[in-house]
Amino acid sequence: MGNIEDSEVELRLGRFKGAAKQAGVKLTHQRLEVFRELASSLDHPDAETLLHGVQARLPTVSLDTVYRTLWMLNNLGLICTLGPRRDSVRFDANVAPHHHYVCVACGLVRDFESADFNAVPMPSRVEGFGSVVASHVEIRGICDECAAQQP
Ligand SMILES: [Zn+2]
Ligand SMILES: [Zn+2]
Structure with missing residues (x-):
C-alpha cells in the first residue's frame, strides 16, 4: 500500500x-x-x-x-x-498527464511520467474514430513483489 x-x-x-x-x-x-x-x-x-x-x-x-x-x-x-x-x-486522483505500470498478477498500479510517451504521435486510424481528449500508455508486467513470490 x-x-x-x-x-x-x-x-x-x-x-x-x-x-x-x-x-x-x-x-x-x-x-x-x-x-x-x-x-x-x-x-x-x-x-x-x-x-x-x-x-x-x-x-x-x-x-x-x-x-x-x-x-x-x-x-x-x-x-x-x-x-x-x-x-x-x-x-x-492524479489528473496531471501520466502513464501507468500495471502488474498483471496482483493488480498493482503505479504512475510514471514520460516526455517520450506524452509525445507519441496519434495513429491516423485513431483520428478516424473521433476526436482525442487524452491518451496514456499502460505498461503491463509482473511487479517485483510478485516476482519474488514465484518459485
Ligand atoms: Zn504484483
Ligand atoms: Zn495514475
Missing part, C-alpha cells in the same frame, strides 16, 4: 474545496474523507477499497455514498478513472 506525500494531499484537497465551491457542491465531511482517502493513495483503488479505508474513520459511510462522491469528483474533473467497465472501475 503506497501513500502520497502530505503536501500533495493538501494541495489536492485545496483544489477540491475550490472546485466544489465554484460548482456549488456541498462539502460534507463524508465527501471530504472519500476524496482524502483517494488523494492519499498511490494504488488507484476501486470503490470498495476506498470504502474500507474511509470506514476506519467514519463507520457510517456507505458504498453508495462512496460511489456518488466518486462520480461527482469525476464530473468536476478532480479525479479520473481506469478500466473500461463501470462496475470494476478504479479511480485516480
